[in-house]
Amino acid sequence: MIDTTxxxxxxxxxxxxxxxxxxxxxxxxxNRALPAWLLRHLRYTAVAVLxxxxxxxxxxxxxxxxxxxxxxxxxxAVTFGVGYFTKNVIAAMVSGALVxxxxxxxxx
Amino acid sequence: xxxxxxxxxxxxxxxxxxxxxxxxxxxxxTEAGLSLTETVSFSVVVIAGAAQFTALSLMNEHAPTAVxxxxxxxxxxxxxxxxxxxxxxLGATPLWQRALISYxxxxxxxxxxMLEFEKRPNLSxxxxxxxxxxxATPVCPPWYFATLxxxxxxxxxxxxxxxxxxxxxxxxxMIAPMLRTPAHKVAAVTAACFALGFAWLPYNLGLIxxxxxxxxxxxxxxxxxxxRRKT
Numbered sequence: 151m152i153d154t155t156x157x158x159x160x161x162x163x164x165x166x167x168x169x170x171x172x173x174x175x176x177x178x179x180x181n182r183a184l185p186a187w188l189l190r191h192l193r194y195t196a197v198a199v200l201x202x203x204x205x206x207x208x209x210x211x212x213x214x215x216x217x218x219x220x221x222x223x224x225x226x227a228v229t230f231g232v233g234y235f236t237k238n239v240i241a242a243m244v245s246g247a248l249v250x251x252x253x254x255x256x257x258x
Numbered sequence: 259x260x261x262x263x264x265x266x267x268x269x270x271x272x273x274x275x276x277x278x279x280x281x282x283x284x285x286x287x288t289e290a291g292l293s294l295t296e297t298v299s300f301s302v303v304v305i306a307g308a309a310q311f312t313a314l315s316l317m318n319e320h321a322p323t324a325v326x327x328x329x330x331x332x333x334x335x336x337x338x339x340x341x342x343x344x345x346x347x348l349g350a351t352p353l354w355q356r357a358l359i360s361y362x363x364x365x366x367x368x369x370x371x372m373l374e375f376e377k378r379p380n381l382s383x384x385x386x387x388x389x390x391x392x393x394a395t396p397v398c399p400p401w402y403f404a405t406l407x408x409x410x411x412x413x414x415x416x417x418x419x420x421x422x423x424x425x426x427x428x429x430x431x432m433i434a435p436m437l438r439t440p441a442h443k444v445a446a447v448t449a450a451c452f453a454l455g456f457a458w459l460p461y462n463l464g465l466i467x468x469x470x471x472x473x474x475x476x477x478x479x480x481x482x483x484x485x486r487r488k489t
Binding site: 151152156157158159160161162163164165167168169171172173174175176177179180181182184187188189190191192193194195196197198199200201202203204205206207208209210211213222225226229230231232233234237238239240242243246247250 | 304338342436
């Protein structure tokens with residue numbers, strides 16, 4: 151069992167800390183101009199952080215004990231391919247989901 | 259169609275990842291002994307899936323409170339990068355809106371709004387903010403609701419094969435169309451490689467190493483390709 155005091159310390163501390171991380175630039179910099187070198191780096195935040203976030207999840211899924219799994223790899227490749235060539239987010243998500251569902255049926 | 263409505267429409271598919279993920283948190287939290295109020299408060303106050311799971315599992319292992327907080331906040335460090343990245347787009351909104359945007363800033367609302375802001379650079383500040391809040395509508399309140407549902411239904415929820423993969427699939431689908439220039443591709447490939455290479459780091463810091471390397475590689479590549487175009 152988790153102690154109630156510990157739990158609420160964590161909930162409130164994590165809530166405050168997460169908000170501070172989210173607010174730090176938006177809130178304190180506001181519409182002041184940022185230096186060009188920083189803006190140049192920020193242009194690549196989305197295409198850097200999100201791949202870094204999902205690359206290990208794709209290659210080493212925890213649901214498969216951290217081992218690469220064929221259905222998930224194919225689903226990832228199809229999602230990426232459809233997204234890249236059609237630029238259509240929904241089409242890409244649906245294709246990936248269909249591969250996962252089909253793979254789940256075929257392999258079970 | 260108003261910017262808010264467009265954001266709402268574009269955010270609807272996120273329900274497919276938010277609902278199962280939120281319900282899973284509800285189930286896991288109740289199994290760890292949290293009450294309904296505690297479980298839902300967790301999701302409302304923190305509103306960050308991965309960090310919530312991290313904190314919960316560490317508390318289950320009776321890790322010291324400081325370690326729980328430091329680890330879960332490390333998982334959320336990327337939010338500061340999102341905040342910086344959105345500042346050129348939303349920094350001019352009123353303070354109360356910036357505070358609300360910060361509260362609702364999660365992977366989905368960030369990725370979705372960056373995709374839109376890059377696709378339509380001519381949106382006004384208030385249109386951009388409205389789009390962001392539109393996206394947040396089918397993401398954040400459903401997160402609370404799904405947590406509550408998971409806590410209620412408990413272990414009755416099947417955790418079938420593939421559900422865990424909703425998150426990678428959704429983000430891949432959003433990243434792929436963002437890779438417009440060679441510099442964007444360099445950034446993404448570098449970030450993924452570094453994140454994999456540094457995945458052994460504790461506290462999920464491999465993600466931060468990957469993200470920062472990718473941003474630096476993208477910025478360098480931009481300068482390189484610009485110079486080459488001029489010659």
